[in-house]
Amino acid sequence: MRFIDFATYCRQLEGMSGRLEMIDLIRRILPGLDDDDLPVFVRFVMGRIFPDWSPLKIGIGPNLLFDAVTGIVDGTRDDIIHDINMTGDVGTAFENILSSKKSSAYSRRSTQAATVQTPLTGFLGQDAEENSAVSPVMTLTEVERDLHRIATAQGKASQEMKLDIIRSLLSRSKPLEGRYIARLLLEDLRIGVGEGNMKSAIARAFEVDASLVEHANQAINDLGEVALIAKKGEPALREVRIRPFHPVKMMLAQQGTISGTIEENGMVAAEFKYDGSRFQFHKSGGECRMYSRKLEEVTGSLPDILEMLDTAVDHDVILDGEVIAIKNGRPMPFQAVLRRFRRKHKVNSMKEEVRMVPHVFDILYLDGETLIDLPLSERRGRLDSVITAYRAPQTVSDDPSVIETIYNDALSAGHEGIMLKVVSSPYTPGIRGKNWIKIKPAVDTLDLAVVGAEWGEGKRAHLFGSFLLACRNEEGELILLSKVATGFSDDQLAEIYALLKDRVISQSGKEVKFEPFLVVEAGYSEIQKSPNYKGGYALRFPRFVRIRDDKGIDDIETIDGILERYQRQSA
Amino acid sequence: MMLKATIDADILKESIDAISALVTECRLHTDETGISTRAVDTANVAMISFHLKKEAFESFSSTKSELGLDIAKIKNIFGMMGKENLLALELPDEGHKLKVSFEGYQYSITLLDPNTIRKDPNIPNINLPGKVVLSGSELNNAIKAAAVVSDKIALGIDPATQTFYMVAEGDTDHIRREFGKTEVNFINGAEARSLFSLDYLKDMGKVMSRAEEVELSLGIDHPANFSFYLAGGNGHVEYLLAPRIEAD
Numbered sequence: 120m121r122f123i124d125f126a127t128y129c130r131q132l133e134g135m136s137g138r139l140e141m142i143d144l145i146r147r148i149l150p151g152l153d154d155d156d157l158p159v160f161v162r163f164v165m166g167r168i169f170p171d172w173s174p175l176k177i178g179i180g181p182n183l184l185f186d187a188v189t190g191i192v193d194g195t196r197d198d199i200i201h202d203i204n205m206t207g208d209v210g211t212a213f214e215n216i217l218s219s220k221k222s223s224a225y226s227r228r229s230t231q232a233a234t235v236q237t238p239l240t241g242f243l244g245q246d247a248e249e250n251s252a253v254s255p256v257m258t259l260t261e262v263e264r265d266l267h268r269i270a271t272a273q274g275k276a277s278q279e280m281k282l283d284i285i286r287s288l289l290s291r292s293k294p295l296e297g298r299y300i301a302r303l304l305l306e307d308l309r310i311g312v313g314e315g316n317m318k319s320a321i322a323r324a325f326e327v328d329a330s331l332v333e334h335a336n337q338a339i340n341d342l343g344e345v346a347l348i349a350k351k352g353e354p355a356l357r358e359v360r361i362r363p364f365h366p367v368k369m370m371l372a373q374q375g376t377i378s379g380t381i382e383e384n385g386m387v388a389a390e391f392k393y394d395g396s397r398f399q400f401h402k403s404g405g406e407c408r409m410y411s412r413k414l415e416e417v418t419g420s421l422p423d424i425l426e427m428l429d430t431a432v433d434h435d436v437i438l439d440g441e442v443i444a445i446k447n448g449r450p451m452p453f454q455a456v457l458r459r460f461r462r463k464h465k466v467n468s469m470k471e472e473v474r475m476v477p478h479v480f481d482i483l484y485l486d487g488e489t490l491i492d493l494p495l496s497e498r499r500g501r502l503d504s505v506i507t508a509y510r511a512p513q514t515v516s517d518d519p520s521v522i523e524t525i526y527n528d529a530l531s532a533g534h535e536g537i538m539l540k541v542v543s544s545p546y547t548p549g550i551r552g553k554n555w556i557k558i559k560p561a562v563d564t565l566d567l568a569v570v571g572a573e574w575g576e577g578k579r580a581h582l583f584g585s586f587l588l589a590c591r592n593e594e595g596e597l598i599l600l601s602k603v604a605t606g607f608s609d610d611q612l613a614e615i616y617a618l619l620k621d622r623v624i625s626q627s628g629k630e631v632k633f634e635p636f637l638v639v640e641a642g643y644s645e646i647q648k649s650p651n652y653k654g655g656y657a658l659r660f661p662r663f664v665r666i667r668d669d670k671g672i673d674d675i676e677t678i679d680g681i682l683e684r685y686q687r688q689s690a
Numbered sequence: 691m692m693l694k695a696t697i698d699a700d701i702l703k704e705s706i707d708a709i710s711a712l713v714t715e716c717r718l719h720t721d722e723t724g725i726s727t728r729a730v731d732t733a734n735v736a737m738i739s740f741h742l743k744k745e746a747f748e749s750f751s752s753t754k755s756e757l758g759l760d761i762a763k764i765k766n767i768f769g770m771m772g773k774e775n776l777l778a779l780e781l782p783d784e785g786h787k788l789k790v791s792f793e794g795y796q797y798s799i800t801l802l803d804p805n806t807i808r809k810d811p812n813i814p815n816i817n818l819p820g821k822v823v824l825s826g827s828e829l830n831n832a833i834k835a836a837a838v839v840s841d842k843i844a845l846g847i848d849p850a851t852q853t854f855y856m857v858a859e860g861d862t863d864h865i866r867r868e869f870g871k872t873e874v875n876f877i878n879g880a881e882a883r884s885l886f887s888l889d890y891l892k893d894m895g896k897v898m899s900r901a902e903e904v905e906l907s908l909g910i911d912h913p914a915n916f917s918f919y920l921a922g923g924n925g926h927v928e929y930l931l932a933p934r935i936e937a938d
Contacts, residue, residue: 234842234885234934238734242816242913242932264806276762280714287732 120156122257125163126295132164133310141312145320149346157350158343159263165317166308168266170341172365174416175270179281179304180621181209181634187285191236192216203625209305209634214298217289236290257291262300305634311594317342325349327356335359337548338489340367340414361489363403363435366410368549370439370481372538375556377522380539383553386517387539388495389525392557393478393511394450394535395443396669400428400479403435412669424477431508438502439481439546440511445474450533480511480538483546491546495554498546515542526558535559563644563684564664565590565676569619569637570597574629575612582616583631588641588661590654590676598654598678603641606663615639615666635672640664646685654678656685692755693720693781696748699771699792701921704900705742706765708920708927711893712738714762717804721754728810736890737811739928746924748776757781757788758802767797814930818907818915820847820882822854823875826918829906830899832856832867837888839863842934845908846883852876854906858888882908884933894929911935 128148135141145164152160162168169175185196203212265284272280288300302308318336322329327349335345338361348355361367380387397412398421407429408418418425424442432438444451482502483491490498499513514525526537536559544554567588575584585604589597607615615637622633642662649657656678667674709716709727716729726741744750767790771777777792781801790797836843836858844857854869854876894916898904901918908914916929 234936236733236735236887236934237932239730239737239811239814239913239930239932240734242814280762283732287734290733290735 120152120160120259122259122262122296122300123293125160125259126293126299129164129299129308129310130295132312138316142316142320142323145312145317146323149320149324150350154347154350155260157346158341159259160343161317161321161346162341162343163259163263163303164308164310164312165314165342166303166306166310166312168263168303168306169270170343170365171368172340172414174414175267177266177270177304177306179269179285181305181624182621183278183282184209184213184285184301184304187282188213188216188289191286191290192219200625208309209624210298210302210309213289213301214294217292217294217297238290257288257296262288262303266303307634313595314342321346321349325352327353331356334492337367337491337550340365340548360487361437361484361491363401363437363484364406364408366399366401366414367437367483367491368414369397369399369412370546370548370555371551372555372557373551373553375539375553375558377526377539377558378519380556380558381517381519381522384541386515386542387522387556388499388513388515388542389522390480390511390513390538390540391478391525391529391532391534392536392538392559393441393443395441395478397439397441398424398477399483400425400436400438400440400477402429402432402437413671421475424475427509428477428479428506432506434505435484435486436482436505437484438479438506439483440477440479440509442475442477445476477509478511479506479509480513481546483548491548494543494545495540496542530560564640564642565600565658565681566638566640566667566670566674567600568597568635568672568675569615569633569639570599570635571630571632572619574631579609579612582612583619584612586615586639586663588639588658589635590678590681591672592678595673597635597672599652600654600656600681601641601643601652601658601661603639603658603661603663605661606642611663611666618666618668638667638670638672638675640667646681646688648685654681656681691751691753691780692783692785693752693757693779693788695750695752695779696776697746697750697779698748699768699775699777701742701746701925702777703768703771704897704920705740705925706761706768708897709738709740710761710765711897712736712890712929715758715760715802715807717807717810718757718759719755720752720757722752724750725752727759728813730808730811731890735887735932736894737814737930739813739930740926742921742925746921753783756804758804758807760799760802764799767799814913816909816913816915816930818882818909818912819878819880820908821877821905822847822869822879822908823877823903823905824854824869824873826898826901826904828869828873829904830895833888833891833895835867836865837892839865841888842885843888843891844883844885845906845914847876847879847881847908849879849881852879877905882910882912884908884911884914885935886914886931886933890931894931897927898929 131144132141168177185199188199189196199216202215203209206212265288269281269284289297292300299308318332319329322332331353332345332349335348335356336342338359348359399410401408407425408416409421409425411417482498485501485505490501516522529537536557539556539558541554567590569586570589571587572583573585575582585602587599588601588603590600591597618637619633622636623631624634625632642664643658643660645659647657647659648655651657712731713729716727718725718727724741724743728739730737771792775792777790780789786801788799788801790799836856839860840858847854852871854874855866857866898916898918901920905917906914911933913933914931919926
């Protein structure tokens with residue numbers, strides 16, 4: 120598939136408002152794609168470059184993109200950032216910039232005539248068009264290959280090499296292609312095709328059962344490959360198994376109450392809810408790896424945990440659990456664990472400060488067999504048969520008073536609360552369903568995305584001082600909710616600055632906007648109705664609690680959740 | 691054996707530098723007469739045609755074949771070689787690993803699948819009427835001087851005064867260097883003037899600075915062709931660089 124065709128489809132999708140209309144277009148495109156294009160198309164349309172299980176990250180911030188485009192057109196970075204401010208979107212700005220290569224819009228602030236780099240193509244004679252090395256036609260797989268090279272570039276010259284590849288992509292792009300190349304590089308296509316729509320489109324395109332598509336995706340965590348398998352038909356989809364070292368999305372929990380959960384389900388399995396970091400441990404053929412909640416590989420940052428689990432298990436397994444930090448027999452706050460997850464260097468010195476303990480509570484794979492479809496009670500049986508140490512204690516009961524006691528024990532031992540799990544439920548990767556319920560004391564904090572900031576003043580003049588926070592709606596659009604300016608230590612402000620400084624996409628006066636990726640937890644005293652914010656609600660006395668870099672933008676609070684909290688507090 | 695050769699380390703290094711100035715990977719063609727490659731940089735702005743005759747080697751035997759070279763990696767490996775040492779290259783039939791031995795080191799370098807590398811471009815056929823020959827180090831010095839004030843440089847020939855000139859204009863500064871008949875050999879003093887990116891010329895200039903003579907062909911808003919020899923005349927490099935033109 121030519122990349123221009125992909126870009127044209129994207130533009131069509133972008134112009135559609137209805138979900139069904141979008142699914143219908145994708146459904147009609149998919150069957151016509153060959154085996155090389157199909158998985159790439161599926162991932163790209165969702166704004167993803169690599170399979171979800173892959174540890175590869177493109178790691179391109181807007182800054183690098185600005186550098187790249189500054190290299191191909193005349194005009195300064197400020198001109199380009201100005202353009203992005205005008206359009207509010209990097210993709211559209213790049214499209215304009217690439218079309219202005221011809222109209223010299225960029226000469227406006229330069230004293231010299233603007234010049235553009237011509238390609239050699241035009242000078243190589245009549246047969247240049249069919250000369251593939253200098254052919255200006257980019258294909259989908261070529262673009263994918265270039266993005267792969269960006270993600271795997273290493274070493275001291277890697278930044279320069281990434282820049283070269285981006286420049287090369289952009290200089291070959293037609294304006295419309297530039298729009299989607301820029302957005303792909305930032306991994307947000309802004310056309311509104313999410314996983315749900317894509318699953319429906321795949322099921323309909325290849326006339327297979329949607330639940331099989333869902334299940335295959337839960338097991339291999341890559342809709343691109345799922346599409347390829349779906350193309351072969353339902354029997355092939357049924358054959359899909361979990362694979363070691365392809366991390367599976369983690370099953371998530373909803374908030375609930377003890378009495379409500381027992382009333383609805385009868386017997387439930389209760390476990391402590393640990394305030395640590397979720398992990399997934401893979402062991403196969405003597406090799407062990409670990410992944411974080413965001414499925415990033417953290418093998419190197421937790422050598423002690425890896426060793427403990429490696430010694431404790433003598434099978435090929437995938438285990439689900441939580442690492443907690445212990446100091447003097449008490450669990451330490453979550454922050455201490457995160458420091459270890461993030462700290463890739465100085466691992467040994469950190470090892471001395473706090474003791475880390477894994478608590479394993481689920482098993483997804485055992486010696487070649489995929490276990491996610493078994494009920495929890497059977498999975499627990501398998502877990503007990505392969506590992507005795509580090510198992511999270513579990514009590515099965517339908518007596519609310521027994522569960523209450525466990526809940527109180529958990530809190531007095533310094534844990535966050537308890538988890539109640541439906542004993543007959545399968546493991547549903549990536550799903551926040553009713554089969555896992557978390558019970559914890561009501562805390563008024565929200566996980567929100569940082570989308571903007573204002574420069575600080577005084578001794579904080581070189582840092583961002585206050586931040587704009589957003590929640591999201593069902594479609595994944597970000598909705599401004601609050602500004603937060605208190606609760607930060609100087610160290611935290613410095614850390615946040617370091618995380619965000621390369622994510623600035625526009626600046627005007629003291630205000631900057633970010634490419635959204637950082638999630639923070641914010642506290643508040645009350646949710647208020649507010650005409651000042653688009654969502655209609657605002658936080659009263661917002662304060663910063665902590666960085667949640669174990670969470671991604673998809674994990675932030677929804678506007679529906681805000682509404683629910685608002686109604687609960689006024690009830 | 692697909693390829694078996696020994697070569698002076700300095701010649702090999704010079705050859706790799708010439709290629710790596712433009713590309714990070716290439717298809718290398720070998721046959722009984724020597725090795726060659728033709729490649730375009732990722733942005734389609736510059737092309738290198740490179741040929742090293744078997745006479746440049748101490749010993750050389752090869753069958754006709756095509757290898758995929760990761761030039762960036764090879765450049766790093768050879769970065770540690772001393773000069774004036776002999777280096778042995780060996781590639782067995784159907785082999786995917788190039789064996790390189792020098793100074794007691796034995797390297798086994800995994801080759802790339804040539805099919806994953808962009809195809810060789812066609813031989814360009816461009817009419818560039820202005821032709822001058824000048825010293826490679828003079829050319830490189832002028833490029834370096836221009837890079838201080840600007841990111842692009844104009845190269846041209848004025849037939850009336852029989853001068854070859856280079857001009858670079860920055861936002862505030864300006865630099866001009868003229869070469870008269872005593873410094874440059876005019877093969878064809880036809881009028882020419884084109885503008886080029888110094889990003890490319892800087893890397894190419896470093897390589898050309900080692901050449902005693904560079905033959906430069908120019909047109910009006912046309913590519914520039916830089917042609918020069920290395921390895922005592924047994925190696926030949928041509929760089930073709932597309933111009934920048936004024937946006938209309």
